Amino acid sequence: MARKSKTGPASDPELLILSSLASGPKHGYAIMGDVEAFAGVILGPGTLYTAITRLVEKKLIAPESGSGRQRPYKLTSEGAAGLTEQLNAMRRIAAAGLRRLRPA
Amino acid sequence: MKHWIVRTLLKLYPAPWRREYGAELEDMLLARPLMVHIVGDVLRNGLWQRLRSAEPAMLVGLGMMLMALVKHPLDTSPYLLVLFGCGLWTSLRHGGDSFKSGRTAIKISIIVGIPVMISGALLWAGVLVTAIPVAKQLCWLRVSEPISFWQGLKSATCAPAPLGFLISPLLMLPQAWLWGTLGGRFGRWIASIR
Numbered sequence: 136m137a138r139k140s141k142t143g144p145a146s147d148p149e150l151l152i153l154s155s156l157a158s159g160p161k162h163g164y165a166i167m168g169d170v171e172a173f174a175g176v177i178l179g180p181g182t183l184y185t186a187i188t189r190l191v192e193k194k195l196i197a198p199e200s201g202s203g204r205q206r207p208y209k210l211t212s213e214g215a216a217g218l219t220e221q222l223n224a225m226r227r228i229a230a231a232g233l234r235r236l237r238p239a
Numbered sequence: 240m241k242h243w244i245v246r247t248l249l250k251l252y253p254a255p256w257r258r259e260y261g262a263e264l265e266d267m268l269l270a271r272p273l274m275v276h277i278v279g280d281v282l283r284n285g286l287w288q289r290l291r292s293a294e295p296a297m298l299v300g301l302g303m304m305l306m307a308l309v310k311h312p313l314d315t316s317p318y319l320l321v322l323f324g325c326g327l328w329t330s331l332r333h334g335g336d337s338f339k340s341g342r343t344a345i346k347i348s349i350i351v352g353i354p355v356m357i358s359g360a361l362l363w364a365g366v367l368v369t370a371i372p373v374a375k376q377l378c379w380l381r382v383s384e385p386i387s388f389w390q391g392l393k394s395a396t397c398a399p400a401p402l403g404f405l406i407s408p409l410l411m412l413p414q415a416w417l418w419g420t421l422g423g424r425f426g427r428w429i430a431s432i433r
Binding site: 162163164167179180181182183184185187188204205206 | 256259260262263264265266267268270271276277280281282283284285287288
């Protein structure tokens, strides 16, 4: 469950995790803190690991062999390409929307 | 206490999932306060993972059980057709012998019959009392088909025997196995001519 009142693609757990991993490999707890810091969205632990499961299955992220019980996850090349594509699409939509909102 | 709650919550997740991510999620839950919304989040996602990893037979069985519970019972023929179809699908998808298809149909039949069996157990224990006058003689309803069971109960003129409730879904199993196996045989025949 992505908490706080944000809705739409900006609160999509998969997109948030991919964006978090864009700055380097992180384990679950670090992803959760990072997402809260840059997006203001608190991901529930169940939601976080459900999204991680889906991303691993889609081969967009991959676990690294970590020390202890917490494994870091890293963005794969497919994941980076997918994230770039999604963010570019969002940027185009945001730019168009903002342009239209501006008074003529 | 917290350890126990976390372990119990994790048991909601399917075993293969727990092997892969269980330790990480457990550490995360133990490291922070266990608030109600976090428990709800883990619960919801655990059930979702369980559903995702469920076999198709279980999903079909659950779907048909829900249909029977909301009182939209299927007639016997479509029900048997579903069992035949599941047997066929199992054979085409997984191959193997047609007994596997029979086992799939049995699984569906057991799941569909669970509410009927629970009703029987509750009747037997005296927890559940039917609206049908008890003064009338106990009788065996035609409850061997759990999918049309509730319809049969509505039109019953005598009080149902608890034992009838309890074992009726089991009486359906040979029939389910037969239709599932027939579906499997048909699937093997299709595979052989393709």
